[in-house]
Amino acid sequence: MKNAPGATTLGLGLAALWPEKALLVECDPEGGDLAARFGHHPQPGLTGLAAVARAEGARVDLGDHVQRLGVGASVVLAPPGDAAAAAVQTLAYAGTEVLRRAAENDAVIVDVGRLVRGGPGLRLAAVADHVVVVAGAQLSDALQVQARLRWLRPELSGRLWLVRSGDDGYDAAELGRVLGVPVLGEMPTGRLVAGVLTGRLQVPNWRRLKLARAMRDMALTLVTAQPASMLPPVPAAEQLVPVEVRS
Template identity: 30%
Template sequence: MIVSVCSDKGAPGVTTLATALGVVWPGPRAVVEADTAGSDLSFRLHPAAADTPLSHLAPDPSIAGLATAARLGLTGAGPLPFAQETSLGVPVVPGVLSAERFRPLRSLWPGLGQALAGWPGTVLADLGRLHPGAPAAPVAQASTAVLLLTRADLEGLFHVRDRVVELAGMVGPGEGDRIRVGVVVTAPVKQRRAAVEQVHQVLASVGSPAPVLGCFVHDPAVAQQLWAGVMTRRLAGSELVRSARSVAESVLATWPSLTATFDATDSSADVHAESTTAPAPAVAP
């Protein structure tokens, strides 16, 4: 199954949200960087067995190999054979390094979306900026849920009103005609309640059924701690990580079919099949 994360304009924090969700998500999961504009995680994250603090992810395996393999069908391990283990404990499939390198792969994206949707685990797909006709649209269309990240400033409120309608039409309804698009607001911690309420009001004004799933706290200083690659107690208890866990719980409650990915055979998972609570991330001693 796929939970896609995207934005309307400028991708404000999409990569950070996708990664933070990967840290707190229960059950088998992988972050897949499907943003066709080029990779960020290749430069931000660190391998699990880094030789130095400055080590970054290797060029391969990457989404190029994953998309190519998806043409013939993935194994039961889904994207994991193409993922790199990171120091945050999250398997990550890094994206292509530039939009130029993506062009030869564009025809593979529809098959990639279908293959990832068939994996019993959860793919947290970073789609970057998304709109109808975007190259990453086939991955969104194969998703169980599409999370639209927006700010609650004048520009963000204006665009989210129209973009939710467009994306809902692009991906179509899900199981039981349930809308597959939900909104996540990003705002500083002191403004989060007001920001969520503003987005609620805007969507209600146009009769949109899209749920507002909560606020992902905007805190660049804490985000830099995330990219440092060590899950300290301070980082695990930060408002940024706590807000990611709250968003994850809202997503699981809104789209219950996602809980089917919590397979008891995954011995490393911190939750059982009956639990929909995202676990606290492991922290460094």
């Protein structure tokens, strides 16, 4: 979503804390940051995966394009700049079957960045079992999500979730109720864990801290959640109103 606060951090955290084997595919057309943050070269990575997927289709082995980061996550790294957008575009139209096949054995987490109508990220999200939207809890953030849900929901075949980011604004239950989206969890402010997952800090016990525990709980929920086909119809969302602030 617009200015999604911490989406890449969450994706990397889920990959590192997933209870079983998992990997992250960095598919944000405006991304390509993880290689630099963790001191890796972006190859092998997304560019090579996209090129081979276009040439060979679903026969590609996703594992050939993975690197292991210091936080314990396996990642398909994107290149910086326009090369990331080009690789994401190619993968969205030629590589979705590669991701599907890989997900039959291991969890595949795809960071698509901001979801845009008609964009490659939406095409990737459309085939996912779960789609997690990260949003701030201020009225402006919630309105941005609400406006996009009208066209996002019909595009998805999987289950839609909301993650509340930050400490102010609507609480998680209220935000989920007015948007009509189940809340997967909350990302409280956690400078140490965020520093670890952006490559700026090394904290030996970071997995025990509050933000990491919240991410682990989200991963467990996704592992055990029912598929979208078994869920009741989504209730209509309510009209958002400003949060009253009293001194």
